[in-house]
Amino acid sequence: MNENTDIHEHLVCSGSGDRYPVDTRLWRSPAGAYFDLAFTPHFPRDRILDRAPGMWRYREALPFPLHEVPVSFDEGFTPMPRVPIHGHEVYLKQEQLFPSGSYKDRGASMLISHARRIGITHCVEDSSGNAGSAIAAYCARAGISCEIYVPEDTSPSKLAQIRSYGAQLKPVPGNREATAEAVMAAAETSFYASHVWNPYFFHGTKTFAFEVWEQLGFTVPDALILPAGNGTLLIGTAIGFEELYRAGEVPAVPRLYGVQAALCAPLARTATPAPNGDTVAEGIAIARPARGAQILDKIEHSGGGIVTVTEEQISHTLGHLCRQGFFIEPTSAATLAAVPEVLSRPEFANKQPVVVSLCSGHGLKAAEKVEKLVQS
Numbered sequence: 001m002n003e004n005t006d007i008h009e010h011l012v013c014s015g016s017g018d019r020y021p022v023d024t025r026l027w028r029s030p031a032g033a034y035f036d037l038a039f040t041p042h043f044p045r046d047r048i049l050d051r052a053p054g055m056w057r058y059r060e061a062l063p064f065p066l067h068e069v070p071v072s073f074d075e076g077f078t079p080m081p082r083v084p085i086h087g088h089e090v091y092l093k094q095e096q097l098f099p100s101g102s103y104k105d106r107g108a109s110m111l112i113s114h115a116r117r118i119g120i121t122h123c124v125e126d127s128s129g130n131a132g133s134a135i136a137a138y139c140a141r142a143g144i145s146c147e148i149y150v151p152e153d154t155s156p157s158k159l160a161q162i163r164s165y166g167a168q169l170k171p172v173p174g175n176r177e178a179t180a181e182a183v184m185a186a187a188e189t190s191f192y193a194s195h196v197w198n199p200y201f202f203h204g205t206k207t208f209a210f211e212v213w214e215q216l217g218f219t220v221p222d223a224l225i226l227p228a229g230n231g232t233l234l235i236g237t238a239i240g241f242e243e244l245y246r247a248g249e250v251p252a253v254p255r256l257y258g259v260q261a262a263l264c265a266p267l268a269r270t271a272t273p274a275p276n277g278d279t280v281a282e283g284i285a286i287a288r289p290a291r292g293a294q295i296l297d298k299i300e301h302s303g304g305g306i307v308t309v310t311e312e313q314i315s316h317t318l319g320h321l322c323r324q325g326f327f328i329e330p331t332s333a334a335t336l337a338a339v340p341e342v343l344s345r346p347e348f349a350n351k352q353p354v355v356v357s358l359c360s361g362h363g364l365k366a367a368e369k370v371e372k373l374v375q376s
């Protein structure tokens with residue numbers, strides 16, 4: 001008897017509410033809406049604490065059978081030191097330390113484990129670089145072949161990383177949207193292991209919330225400052241805290257703040273529309289996020305907000321972090337550049353809030369670019 005197989009686990013069309021089996025090859029509903037996953041997690045603390053520190057220690061909260069072996073590098077449980085950022089003390093989860101160099105490995109480990117379980121042997125994915133690297137790494141570990149579509153102007157080291165894993169790299173001329181269109185055509189005949197559309201990816205990134213909860217001594221912070229491009233970490237973190245809340249483990253979902261580059265800020269209502277502006281934060285330059293409404297919904301329910309940062313703030317923060325020994329890619333610095341603005345909001349007046357943020361991607365992914373920005 002497999003106690004982790006939830007017989008109620010199924011996909012739900014976010015538009016109609018119709019149910020689909022978990023082994024469907026569809027990546028969205030026939031009406032074009034994204035899927036969510038209905039699944040009941042459990043948090044047996046004694047069992048969690050018995051296991052090695054890693055994202056798979058929350059086995060009973062992950063949609064994967066207990067008796068099966070996931071596609072994993074024993075990743076997760078990244079360190080969370082306190083770091084001064086522009087004068088504010090923030091817990092900074094070291095998500096750049098994942099095997100492929102970004103937190104996307106959380107989602108890839110969960111999604112590719114699921115894909116292998118339902119018999120997938122070939123898949124396609126599109127990305128501005130890091131999700132593609134993560135999917136390529138986990139496909140290599142799983143023995144699944146993959147094609148990764150990326151915008152032509154993606155950082156060269158990300159392209160080299162994807163090719164080195166043995167994935168077939170498909171560079172697409174034009175912007176990130178052109179790449180998304182190219183992969184959708186390929187997805188007509190291949191399994192689309194999408195970090196944006198496939199809900200299993202979000203049930204991997206939700207482990208970020210579980211780890212923050214555990215690393216803060218099983219408590220919730222007052223605020224989380226997270227990137228908001230396609231929202232793969234933000235939505236996952238919201239799902240994670242919602243699950244903990246429903247299980248009675250935490251008193252509330254913490255405030256979630258989503259950070260966008262001012263040059264590409266479709267979720268900031270006040271921003272003048274900028275068509276995929278040329279920001280150095282390439283990882284969050286998403287002009288039309290497929291789950292944009294869901295991101296805003298999660299943020300609103302948490303009592304948080306959207307914050308935008310300028311190119312100057314991003315470069316300045318990148319230098320500030322590098323000079324403290326944190327070598328991160330420019331997209332990571334964009335998130336951290338928002339710290340002063342979040343902490344000056346009225347909800348934190350006269351308070352010393354517990355704030356968690358992260359280094360989302362490794363500096364080695366764009367080393368030359370980092371050096372140039374830090375020196376400018």
Ligand SMILES: *Cc1c(COP(=O)(O)O)cnc(C)c1O
Pocket residue numbers: 102103104130131227228229230231232233234283284286329331332360361362
């Ligand atoms: C993917 C990524 C982000 C942003 O994630 P979204 O899912 O687009 O919100 C931020 N930083 C890095 C390094 C990333 O790889």
